[in-house]
Amino acid sequence: MITKKKFEIGMLALTMLLIGVVFAASASTNNSEITNSDNMQIPDFGPYVFDDLKEKPNFLLAKGQIPNYTTQAEKQNWIDKLDKTRVLLDKDTNMKRYIYPKGPVIGYAWNNHGYFMIMLYKNMNITDSQIDGIYNVVNKTANKASIQEIPIVFSRDDLFQNEVSGYDSYYRPIIGGIMVTSETGNWGTIGYAAQTSAGTKGYVTAQHLGTYVGYDMYQPTSDAAGSVSAIRAYPKSGYLL
Numbered sequence: 001m002i003t004k005k006k007f008e009i010g011m012l013a014l015t016m017l018l019i020g021v022v023f024a025a026s027a028s029t030n031n032s033e034i035t036n037s038d039n040m041q042i043p044d045f046g047p048y049v050f051d052d053l054k055e056k057p058n059f060l061l062a063k064g065q066i067p068n069y070t071t072q073a074e075k076q077n078w079i080d081k082l083d084k085t086r087v088l089l090d091k092d093t094n095m096k097r098y099i100y101p102k103g104p105v106i107g108y109a110w111n112n113h114g115y116f117m118i119m120l121y122k123n124m125n126i127t128d129s130q131i132d133g134i135y136n137v138v139n140k141t142a143n144k145a146s147i148q149e150i151p152i153v154f155s156r157d158d159l160f161q162n163e164v165s166g167y168d169s170y171y172r173p174i175i176g177g178i179m180v181t182s183e184t185g186n187w188g189t190i191g192y193a194a195q196t197s198a199g200t201k202g203y204v205t206a207q208h209l210g211t212y213v214g215y216d217m218y219q220p221t222s223d224a225a226g227s228v229s230a231i232r233a234y235p236k237s238g239y240l241l
Contacts, residue, residue, distance in 0.1 A: 041072065081142075081146055180219050192204055200229065
């Protein structure tokens, strides 16, 4: 059985997996770039995005305003603010009462089409007052990131199941799709093997697992697996409803 604490971290790992990545090498290196990472382009976005999402089967409702940005600089600045909101929200105690199993929230993240996402457990009764309460908490947090009326898409989703045979086993060499733990105890899934433009070999995983260069990583929980040598956003990726 997965403990409630472990389940909550796992859900957030799933929903934020595509926000960005960290490159963990076998030893600390300089902050060199992963090959071709700078070629990623953020798509244009604006208020019309909400209209497109309303046709998706798990769409529930949308609140707030998506700005109409077209230049890469404008879009990147906006995405940075959404990501800052996510980071601040992780530390907001007011949000905890809405996190499953206390509440319906099973995950949250941002999407590269310019909005924030809140995923609600589809088998729970969700009231208008809960929706309003969740929005108010996130919007207040977003104000600290210089966002007013943050655009949020609420969707109904199922619980993430992470009971997979061998997921939390010890692997050497390290392969993709297995458990990795950060130095602060958060855990997630290794993405894939990669190397920097300088030729340093390592692997890619979710950005929230390693927040700065030099951050130690373990596989599965206590055996050294390297440290973060580069942090890069991959805005072309994103969770789509």
